[in-house]
Amino acid sequence: MPDDSPTGPPPDPEQIFREHAPRIYHLARKMLGNDADAEDVLQDVLLTVMRKLDTFRGDAALTTWLHRVTVNAVLMLRRKQTSRAARELSDPLDVFKDDGEHAHAARPWDAPEARVEEAERKQLLDAAIDRMPEVYRDVLLLADIQEMPNADIADALGLSLPAVKTRLHRARLWLRNELARHFEDPAP
């Protein structure tokens, strides 16, 4: 929500566009899974923020507000899309035996930076995040890419704080398991 007691000059529209538009677009694109919808969300969010410029003071308040408005716009768009394919929600903790030991011992990752070039590494990560079940992906994008505090993520997604932490942990485990296929040292 915009600051209630503005002091000092409002933010510069050009600066807002340069600093925030790519992040908003990236977030919307990863949450929605397509470019056209992300472009619509970005345009709507930017038009809204430009209309309310006078009410903002301080980049922190603006960033928090932009994240919230973007997530709201994405969730509204999703609700309109009736044919979203549900993705199977696998539990990344289903890799343990009954006694709680690892079913398959993880192998070390030989410095991903050395094993895979940066562009390929980005492609692997992007593709894995795209395949991730939506309930995990939303929280991962907001926490580990947008670097929002868990409490703000809970507000934006309408979840409890424990639910955000559970989903974030599952998301990281899911992603770790996916990346392991590419980064693990070869079996001896």
Added chain:
Amino acid sequence: MTCQQLVELLLDFVDGSLPESERCDLERHVCACPPCRVYLDTYKQTIRLTRELPCEPLPEALEERLRAVLSLRPKCRKPGA
């Protein structure tokens, strides 16, 4: 503490919010269990790699369209571009 119980605590462990008694149990387990040591390391690497993902610039055509819609000045082009 089993390996599965350890993995369930990793989120709080890496962000430093795990209570001290559980943190000590976890660290003892990690010292004695090579698979969990590897798991913890690769969990941390996953977070690091995700956070290092670069935020790409807007596609050129989208940026130009939005600048027109928002009445911002056109993007400065590099000399010779």
